[in-house]
Amino acid sequence: MLTPTPPVLCYHRIGGPLELGVTRVGRSTFARQMTALARAGWRTLTLEQFVQRADVPSCNEFLLTFDDGYASLAEHAYPVLADLGFTATTFLITDYVGKANTWDVRYTWNRLKHLSWSQIEQWRARGLEFASHGATHRRLTWLDDAAIETELRGSRETLTTRLGPIAGRAVAYPFGAVNPRVLGIAQRAGYELGFGGVRGGEGGNPLQLPRVPVYCWDVGAVPFGLRDDGIGVLGRTVAHVANRCAVGTTIMQNFTRRSAPLPESVAGV
Numbered sequence: 001m002l003t004p005t006p007p008v009l010c011y012h013r014i015g016g017p018l019e020l021g022v023t024r025v026g027r028s029t030f031a032r033q034m035t036a037l038a039r040a041g042w043r044t045l046t047l048e049q050f051v052q053r054a055d056v057p058s059c060n061e062f063l064l065t066f067d068d069g070y071a072s073l074a075e076h077a078y079p080v081l082a083d084l085g086f087t088a089t090t091f092l093i094t095d096y097v098g099k100a101n102t103w104d105v106r107y108t109w110n111r112l113k114h115l116s117w118s119q120i121e122q123w124r125a126r127g128l129e130f131a132s133h134g135a136t137h138r139r140l141t142w143l144d145d146a147a148i149e150t151e152l153r154g155s156r157e158t159l160t161t162r163l164g165p166i167a168g169r170a171v172a173y174p175f176g177a178v179n180p181r182v183l184g185i186a187q188r189a190g191y192e193l194g195f196g197g198v199r200g201g202e203g204g205n206p207l208q209l210p211r212v213p214v215y216c217w218d219v220g221a222v223p224f225g226l227r228d229d230g231i232g233v234l235g236r237t238v239a240h241v242a243n244r245c246a247v248g249t250t251i252m253q254n255f256t257r258r259s260a261p262l263p264e265s266v267a268g269v
C-alpha cells in the first residue's frame, strides 16, 4: 500500500454522561459534524475501500473510526450514520465487550458500558465494521513480547471467531502507542492495517497509519482532521500533544489495577 492514505478520523465516546476527560463528543456536535460533511460531499470508506484508495487518492473521502466500543455508540452515533448512509470502523476492547469500562481511569460517576456482541452483530449486519483495540487496552509499548502477543493475538482470535476473518484485519493500538517491537508482533499475528498516533510512521507502513482524534474541543462543523487550512494544522498539532499527554492515563491505570478505583483524576485521553 502506498501513501498518502485518505484521512482517518478517530472518535471515542459519543453522548452519554459528561466526563472529566477529553474524549467525549456530544451527540448534537457529532450529528452536526457528520451532516455538514455529508452535505459538503464527503463520503466514508470501508476498510477495503480505504486500502484501495491508498494507491488512487481521491477527494472528500475519509475513514471514520471509533475507539473503545462504548455502548452509547449504538444509541447516539450509529443511527446518525445510518441516516446519512455513512459507515465506520469501531475498534473493540475484546475482553470488555458487554462489560463496564473498569479498564479505564474513572472519568464519570458511574462506570460506562461497552457494546455487547448482539449489538455488534446487529450493526455489522447494517454495514458497520469492527476491529481490534487490544484485549484489555494496555499500552503495548510498555509490555514484554509475550504480553503484547496475548493482547494482539488474543483479541484478533476473539474477533475472527465471533465475526469472521474480516474482523481480524485491523488494529488500533491503545493510546496510539507503537514501536518496532509492537509492529513486528502485530504483523506476525496477522494484522494488515494498524492505526497509531496523529503523525503515523515512517515510509507509510500500513501497520502504522496516522489518525486524527476528535476531542471535546473540536466542535466546528468540519473536524480538524479533515481541514487543510491553518486551523486544521493547529488542531492536529493540539491533538498530537493531547495524545502524547495520555501517558498520565496509563500511569493511573497501572495504579488503579493494584488498588481500589480512584474517584476522579487528571484529564487524559
Ligand SMILES: [Zn+2]
Pocket: 067, 068, 133, 137, 174, 175
Ligand atoms: Zn482507547
